[in-house]
Amino acid sequence: MKPIFLPEVESHPRPSPTTDLIRAAQSAGTEYPQIWHLFAYRPQATANLGAFTHEIMRGDCPLPAGLRELIAAFTSYGNDCPF
Amino acid sequence: MAHIQLAVGLPGIRGLFAFRPETADPLCELAEILLHGPGTLSPAERELIATYVSAENDCYYCQNAHGAIAACHLDGNDRLVRDVKTDFEHAAISDKLKALLAIAGKVQSGGKNVRPGDVERARRQGATDQEIHDTVLIAAAFCMYNRYVDGLGTWAPPDPASYRERAQKVARDGYLPIPADVQAAQASRSQP
Numbered sequence: 001m002k003p004i005f006l007p008e009v010e011s012h013p014r015p016s017p018t019t020d021l022i023r024a025a026q027s028a029g030t031e032y033p034q035i036w037h038l039f040a041y042r043p044q045a046t047a048n049l050g051a052f053t054h055e056i057m058r059g060d061c062p063l064p065a066g067l068r069e070l071i072a073a074f075t076s077y078g079n080d081c082p083f
Numbered sequence: 084m085a086h087i088q089l090a091v092g093l094p095g096i097r098g099l100f101a102f103r104p105e106t107a108d109p110l111c112e113l114a115e116i117l118l119h120g121p122g123t124l125s126p127a128e129r130e131l132i133a134t135y136v137s138a139e140n141d142c143y144y145c146q147n148a149h150g151a152i153a154a155c156h157l158d159g160n161d162r163l164v165r166d167v168k169t170d171f172e173h174a175a176i177s178d179k180l181k182a183l184l185a186i187a188g189k190v191q192s193g194g195k196n197v198r199p200g201d202v203e204r205a206r207r208q209g210a211t212d213q214e215i216h217d218t219v220l221i222a223a224a225f226c227m228y229n230r231y232v233d234g235l236g237t238w239a240p241p242d243p244a245s246y247r248e249r250a251q252k253v254a255r256d257g258y259l260p261i262p263a264d265v266q267a268a269q270a271s272r273s274q275p
Contacts (some may be wrong), residue, residue: 005202008212031139041216045116055105081197 004034015039016047033083086236090268094239095144095233100261101268108227111258117221118149119257124214126254127156128180131167132187136222137214138168139191142229144239151243151250179208183218190222 004010013019018039025032039046057068076083089098100107118129130153137145150164157163166174171184182205189196197219205215232239240246261269 005197006198006212006215009216038216038220042220045113045220048113048116052106052109052113055109059105080193 001034003029004037007042010034013055014043015035016040016043018043018046035083084236085238086234089235089237091270093265093268095148095237096228097262097265098237098268099231099235101265103151104261104269104273107261107265107269111261112230113224115258117224118152119253122217123211124183124217125156127153128176128183129217130156131164131176132184132218132221133172133225134144134164135167135184136187136191136225137229139188140226140229140233142233144232145225145229146235147150147239147243147246148250151246152254155250155254156246171220177208177259179205179210179214182208183210183214186215190219191226194223 013022018036022032022036022040025036036058039050057072058065061068085098087102090101093101098111100111118133121124122129130149134146134150134153137149146168150161150168154161154164167176167184172181174181176184182201186197186201186205189198189201200217205218210218237246260266
């Protein structure tokens with residue numbers, strides 16, 4: 001995988017569940033989505049993004065979760081973001 | 084007139100916070116961390132980044148709300164806020180903030196538009212990785228806030244001066260707790 005723009009972000013993960021995921025993927029030699037580095041760098045901020053995402057994707061709402069994921073996938077496709 | 088039924092009298096994102104408390108909490112906490120919490124960029128600099136991105140997204144509510152907060156942090160210098168929105172490269176701000184605003188503008192037009200040269204320029208002006216990281220996250224978050232506010236057609240007070248009173252409170256106290264009038268609207272919604 002190519003390094004991200006900010007080496008300090010990649011090399012200074014704070015203790016967080018995402019940091020454990022990165023370590024596990026690295027020791028297994030598998031590729032992983034680099035958004036994990038962003039989540040691990042600023043867990044205090046990104047925990048709120050995680051809570052927000054969980055609420056809109058899985059929280060109480062008449063739209064089924066599958067349809068909500070389809071909306072997210074369609075928007076990401078429109079934004080040219082493959083991940 | 085908003086596209087959905089919102090509490091009367093709560094403009095912009097505040098009506099949306101009242102509509103959906105579960106998403107309001109993390110969005111307010113994120114704003115607090117990014118714009119008001121501890122950081123090496125001043126709250127004025129961070130609010131200017133949020134204001135500039137909101138202006139580029141043509142979000143009237145957000146650019147006036149955060150522009151007024153930025154002005155509070157700048158001893159009422161509305162003119163500097165206006166200069167940053169219209170032509171930040173020639174505004175009376177640091178070269179570092181100009182480089183960070185350039186990155187924020189690239190994020191606004193599309194994340195992939197940020198190129199290594201933009202990051203290099205910010206580093207040359209003394210920006211740390213954390214400052215570049217937070218600039219990108221502020222810009223990305225405000226693209227979301229701006230689209231949330233405009234995508235639901237929320238109402239915004241037309242007079243920019245009317246944003247000042249609330250801006251003074253936010254500049255002083257930050258984004259938490261959720262304001263009493265929003266909490267009251269949340270409570271009245273949740274009653275059967």
